[in-house]
Amino acid sequence: MKxxxxxxxxxxxxxxxxxxxxxxxxxxxxxxxxxxxAEADAHVHLRDRLIDDGKALAQxxxxxxxxxxxxxxxxxxxxRLAMVMRSPKTxxxxxxxxxxxxxxxxxxxxxxxxxxxxxxxxxxxxQALRSVKAYHYEMRTPGVPSALLREIWxxxxxxxxxxxxxxxxxxxxxxxxxRIVRYDRETNKVTISDAHPGLLRxxxxxxxxxxxKPEDWQPLPDSRAKHEGRWYRVFELPGTGTFxxxxxxxxxxxxxxxxEQKYLPVRLEGQLRPPETSEWERFLEVDFLWDExxxxxxxxxxxxxxxxxxxxxxxxxxxxxGQEAPPVAPEEVATPIVSVKPGLTxxxxxxxxxxxxxxxxxxxxxxxxxxxxxxxxxxxxxxxxKGEEIPLALKGxxxxxxxxxxxxxxxxxxxxRWAGYLVYEFEPKADETVPDTLTFRYxxxxxxxxxxxxxxxxxxxxxxxxxxxHLYEFTVPTEDYIVNRIxxxxxxxxxxxxxxxLFPALKRIVERYQAQGQPEKAVAFMEAQGPNTRxxxxxxxxxx
Amino acid sequence: xxxxxxxxxxxxLDGHPEAFGELVQxxxxxxxxxxxxxxxxxxxxxxxxxxxxxxxxxALDRLKKRDSFFPWLFGIASRVAKEGQRAEQRQRDLAQxxxxxxxxxxxxxxxxxxxxxxxxxxxxxxVVLLRYYTGLSCAEVAxxxxxxxxxxxxxxxxxxxxxxxxxxxxxxxxxxxx
Numbered sequence: 001m002k003x004x005x006x007x008x009x010x011x012x013x014x015x016x017x018x019x020x021x022x023x024x025x026x027x028x029x030x031x032x033x034x035x036x037x038a039e040a041d042a043h044v045h046l047r048d049r050l051i052d053d054g055k056a057l058a059q060x061x062x063x064x065x066x067x068x069x070x071x072x073x074x075x076x077x078x079x080r081l082a083m084v085m086r087s088p089k090t091x092x093x094x095x096x097x098x099x100x101x102x103x104x105x106x107x108x109x110x111x112x113x114x115x116x117x118x119x120x121x122x123x124x125x126x127q128a129l130r131s132v133k134a135y136h137y138e139m140r141t142p143g144v145p146s147a148l149l150r151e152i153w154x155x156x157x158x159x160x161x162x163x164x165x166x167x168x169x170x171x172x173x174x175x176x177x178x179r180i181v182r183y184d185r186e187t188n189k190v191t192i193s194d195a196h197p198g199l200l201r202x203x204x205x206x207x208x209x210x211x212x213k214p215e216d217w218q219p220l221p222d223s224r225a226k227h228e229g230r231w232y233r234v235f236e237l238p239g240t241g242t243f244x245x246x247x248x249x250x251x252x253x254x255x256x257x258x259x260e261q262k263y264l265p266v267r268l269e270g271q272l273r274p275p276e277t278s279e280w281e282r283f284l285e286v287d288f289l290w291d292e293x294x295x296x297x298x299x300x301x302x303x304x305x306x307x308x309x310x311x312x313x314x315x316x317x318x319x320x321x322g323q324e325a326p327p328v329a330p331e332e333v334a335t336p337i338v339s340v341k342p343g344l345t346x347x348x349x350x351x352x353x354x355x356x357x358x359x360x361x362x363x364x365x366x367x368x369x370x371x372x373x374x375x376x377x378x379x380x381x382x383x384x385x386k387g388e389e390i391p392l393a394l395k396g397x398x399x400x401x402x403x404x405x406x407x408x409x410x411x412x413x414x415x416x417r418w419a420g421y422l423v424y425e426f427e428p429k430a431d432e433t434v435p436d437t438l439t440f441r442y443x444x445x446x447x448x449x450x451x452x453x454x455x456x457x458x459x460x461x462x463x464x465x466x467x468x469x470h471l472y473e474f475t476v477p478t479e480d481y482i483v484n485r486i487x488x489x490x491x492x493x494x495x496x497x498x499x500x501x502l503f504p505a506l507k508r509i510v511e512r513y514q515a516q517g518q519p520e521k522a523v524a525f526m527e528a529q530g531p532n533t534r535x536x537x538x539x540x541x542x543x544x
Numbered sequence: 545x546x547x548x549x550x551x552x553x554x555x556x557l558d559g560h561p562e563a564f565g566e567l568v569q570x571x572x573x574x575x576x577x578x579x580x581x582x583x584x585x586x587x588x589x590x591x592x593x594x595x596x597x598x599x600x601x602x603a604l605d606r607l608k609k610r611d612s613f614f615p616w617l618f619g620i621a622s623r624v625a626k627e628g629q630r631a632e633q634r635q636r637d638l639a640q641x642x643x644x645x646x647x648x649x650x651x652x653x654x655x656x657x658x659x660x661x662x663x664x665x666x667x668x669x670x671v672v673l674l675r676y677y678t679g680l681s682c683a684e685v686a687x688x689x690x691x692x693x694x695x696x697x698x699x700x701x702x703x704x705x706x707x708x709x710x711x712x713x714x715x716x717x718x719x720x721x722x
Contacts, residue, residue: 011697011704015682046704046711050676053654057576057677060590063568066597070561127602131561210559477551 001029006036010043070131118223121233122214124263129212132264136289142282151289158300174302181302190310209265217256225257232257232266250274252283264290346440346474347419349481353432354509354525355425356486356502357406359440362419399439404429409505412496421490423498425505434478441473488530503536510540546570549613549688557605564604568597571614574677575621578669581662582625584655592628596621614678614688615670660710668703671696 006029012018013026030037116124134155148163148170163171172183182191217235225232237254250272257267270284348360399406405427413420428434490498513522526537547555547566555563575596580589599620607616661669674685675696682700686693 008701011701015697017682017693017697042708043704046708047676049654049657050672053577053657054573054677054679056653057573057580060572060576061569062572062576062590062593062597063565066568066594066601067562067565069594069598070564070601127605130557130559130605132559133561475554477548 001025003029003033003036006030006033007039010036010040014040014043014047118219118233118235119214121258121260121263122217122235125258125265126212126214128263129209129265132290135209138287138289140285142285153299155300160299172304174300176300181304183302183304183308188305188308190304190308192310192312209268220255224260231260233260234258250277253280262290264288344442346476348487349476350483350487351434351438351478351481352483352486353428353434355428356505357424357426357438358487358490359422359424360414360419361422362417399441404435410496410498410501412490412493412498415492415494421493421496423490423496423501425508434482436479437475437477439473439475484528485530486533488532491532499532499536502533503540506533506536507540510537548611550610553604553607553610553613556601561601564597564601567613571617571678572597574614574673575617577658577673577677578618578662579621579625580655581658581660582622583628584659586653588628592621592624596624599624611690614674615666618666618670656711656714657707660707660714663710664703664706668699668706671699672703672707675700 006026009018009022009026013023016023018026030040134153136153137151139150139152148165150161150163152159152161154160159173159175161173161175162169163173170185172185174181180193182193183189184191217237220234220236223234225234235256235258237256252273253271255269255271256265258264259266265288267288268284268286269282271280272283273280345362346359347362348358350356350358407425409423409425411420411422486502490496509525510522513519513525522537522541526534526541529537547563549567549570552563552567556567572593575593576586576589579592579596580586583589583592596617600617603620607613609616661672664672670689671685674680674688675682680688682693682696686696689696
């Protein structure tokens, strides 16, 4: 080996990246060549120096100070001054800027400091809302005598709420993706029911603040208002749909007041215009309280007297008494996932590199199954989704980050649960690796089933109305969900007809292996499967 | 299980600001080394690193390529360092040199190394910081930068050569009689 070759390989050698034979060659050369040995020593010395420097600097912990500064800067006048100074719309000359700084020192905080455009205020509001960990607010329904004043905290996917009547605590409520617990203090009764994360959406439009989109809101003509010495900006979200409930119905819109100092909402109002009238009336008031301190974890733990009788109305999750849950082979257990998204919970995701992908989702609202509408509006349905969908209000599309063809094979329900399987086939890569991420994009009807349970009325209202549909998507990494066995549980679905929908896909897989001259791969694939899938493959392989 | 930079960014923008703390934790050592090299002071490097992270947080929604957080962060750090150096220059104009103003206690632990590192061109500096200050293996560096492992080792090799040359020159300067 020449010295130049050896020195080129030194990094690879020190990092242990060389093939064994090459490593041995370099070893031999270093034993024999003092020049290259000195070079290797110098490399090691520098490497150790870099590592030691890294270790010394790793003693510094910046995260606490950084996060504290970020929290402080949210309300910092200095940042707003910098934004105002940089904003081209202000056109402040140097001298005027100096005068402005002096004025600000004198009168801060005050209205003169914020001359931001409506768009800039909305952008900062979006930013402030994204950094908020927990929401704390009061909610009222004006005009409904029996309605309680509700004080609510939400953090992540959890809610704690209390109902007060004339200042007295009468009910408490805890919700998370797994269950809802209600404690009625007047009757001293506890009720536990199935999770309903869609509740978050129902609670005064708070979900729209969690996913705040500045472009949806419009400033009102008199968009700055002063109240009790503080200035606010007022925005409106027109056309939030039709509301029906509490004896009222009509077209709705939302109005939002934003504090000009903190860029956080202080009030959200829902307004309603009944049919054939021109007057808007308030049907919802939300006042944000924004706790200064960290919201306590304990707030979200149900707490009620031990003596209170508990009525557990949950219908699913555990196997029936006396029944063992069917055993699950480890090869088909993808990394557990319970990920709550708008309108649904993604419970499981299985990706088999041969080209089969299955999602198990639990939609949040009790929407009926049925035929989907044709959505003509290209904005609501840009990819022209058609075909059988389940459930009615959910239309989903799977997209990989790379251009991979994906076809839906079918969908079906999970026994005894309000959940379903969506089964897809995708074109695998030659080396059967799976793209790093996939996106699930879906249209969701924003209307729940009417309280009288009338399916026909629901269908009439929603099926033909593209404005009732909202577009969502989320992306997940695929790495943790790759399995080598198609899950057997799908065969228990009463209406998925798993054997029927998988058979053609499995046929294509077997044919592909045979066309590649690799029939042994088809056998290996079969041997890794559970009994139901194996039975199908045996049929196919016998036929061939 | 730790997430990728992209996943932390998405979590942060999805209403979980604490996810940004994980990004700080992951990249602070590399950032400190770079800024110490540029600014010649551990204390100024810490201040500048804080400022860099805070600016990055408020600009996070404008980062289009979420897999490129690391180089983007260093772009911000470069600007922060330049602002720091301009401020330092204004003070230097009062007839005090950096060497005179900076006491031994203020110099970072291996200032010559950090200074040499901060002067490397970005492709070489990047691989060194990711490998030795963020603690990634060569394979992980390759994945982060979406380049082959062979390119990582080549760049490290070149970086080593340049660092050693810089450090040799620094040693020669130190040895010169004053």
